[in-house]
Amino acid sequence: MDYNAFFPPHEGLRLKEIAVRLGAELSDEAFGDRRVRSIAPVSRAKQDQLCYILSRKNRDELLTCDAAAVICDESLKSIVPDHIPALICKNPHTIFAQAGELLHPSAMRPSAVTPEETGVSTSAHVDPTAKLEPGVIVEPFAVIGANVHIGSGTRIGPGAIIGAEVQIGRDCTIAGGASVLSALIGNGVIIHNGVRIGQDGFGYAPGPRGMIKIVQIGRVIIQDHVEIGANTTVDRGTMDDTVIGEGTKIDNQVQIGHNVHIGRHCGIVSKVGIAGSTRIGDGVMIGGAAGINGHITIGDGAQIAAMSGVVSDVPAGAKVGGTPARPIKHFLRDMADILARAEERDRKTGDKNV
Incomplete structure (x- = not known):
């Protein structure tokens, strides 16, 4: 090429x-x-x-x-x-x-629509109470709300929405079409196109005529050097905060529920779903399309195989896989047994058809 x-x-x-x-x-x-x-x-x-x-x-x-x-x-x-x-x-x-x-x-970093542009585009809207340090770039049609603080070297992409009171550190990139609400963001953070940060968590209580919405008044805290892939969603906390630790890298189309705490330097692959109030330690690796139950703890350095269903606590350093997730050696042994039985069944079925 x-x-x-x-x-x-x-x-x-x-x-x-x-x-x-x-x-x-x-x-x-x-x-x-x-x-x-x-x-x-x-x-x-x-x-x-x-x-x-x-x-x-x-x-x-x-x-x-x-x-x-x-x-x-x-x-x-x-x-x-x-x-x-x-x-x-x-x-x-x-x-x-x-x-x-x-x-x-x-x-x-996500490509800029107008890479040569500096300063604030004339077609962007910046609330007069917002505070932008020197060197901030705001691309066309972005909206910056009241009392927002944005650090120097940060670029806000076209059509991005930064909600009132949000604070964004220095040298960050908020790509086109992203929305950041109810959030405090550190330095060197990359947020790709279409990411949604700080919307309601999924919280309801049973009522006489159906589910009653529980108010969500927490925040999202994103520490330094986090990267969040396209179309991922990070819900704000119910009363406490949703937290993503320093250096963690999150792929596209991941769902992170309210009050989740993710540690430092974790890797989370596409289509993972993490239910509310889960605690994930430092250095945890989660494979694609894994589902993580709410209100559980995953210890430091744990590894979770792709497409696993994690329903209970995972000890630090453990390697788990399958649904329900179990030690990876057990999961692989179970898979080998299933394949062996299937082959035996097919062999016997074939013998009868001869």
Whole structure:
């Protein structure tokens, strides 16, 4: 695939400069002045692109590789073709991620509709009581409510809605069409297109003529360097707060219920649903489409497999899967038993039909 207009290549960084900035060792200094402009997969990388390998499984792909350099571990240097230098490091995946940020910084945040724009668009509405630090960008048709505070370096995308009294820190991105209500947001937070933060939690009490709405007067607290994917929803608390801890990364289309507390540096994949008042520790990883029951606790470092149904507490460090979720070894054993029985049934059925 050729370069595209959405994420154009860098003007060029020299390999030796990249090696220094990434803390990698360049295997052959003779290539130090080679300029790098982009990244690419191993199989089709060109002379101005970086790629990376993690195992010897990439050996065949290297036959068609013509990259500026290959990022790899010392143990894989021997399989890199002689005409391609290696950037040797202990953690190639991480170093490749950092290289991508160097070469394509604009791709690290939601794309701006008008990237050259500065200040407040004349077609945006900013309440006169709002306080915007210098360097804030507000794109067309965004609405900034009363008494909002926004820190320097933050960009509010087109059509975004920032409700009254909301506070947003510095160097944040609130992408187009997002709405942020009843929330306090830290620094370096990325909120993608269509995210909904701070709307009512789902709370009702039984009444003589049906369900009676319970008032939701809590907030959403989002700490520094959180990233929230497109069309995810984070409900505000009923009386206490919904909290998302520092450095946590949340994928698209995730539902986070009222009063949920999520710890620091968690990873939550697409279509996860977390019911109200659940407590999730630090460093928890939750696979796609998992459902988390309300009013339970998931301990630090726990891992939950995709499409699991978690109905009770999960201890710290545990790995669980299935519905209901159970220790992953038990789940895999159960699946193996089910498959074995199905194969036996099919074999017997086949014998009868002969």
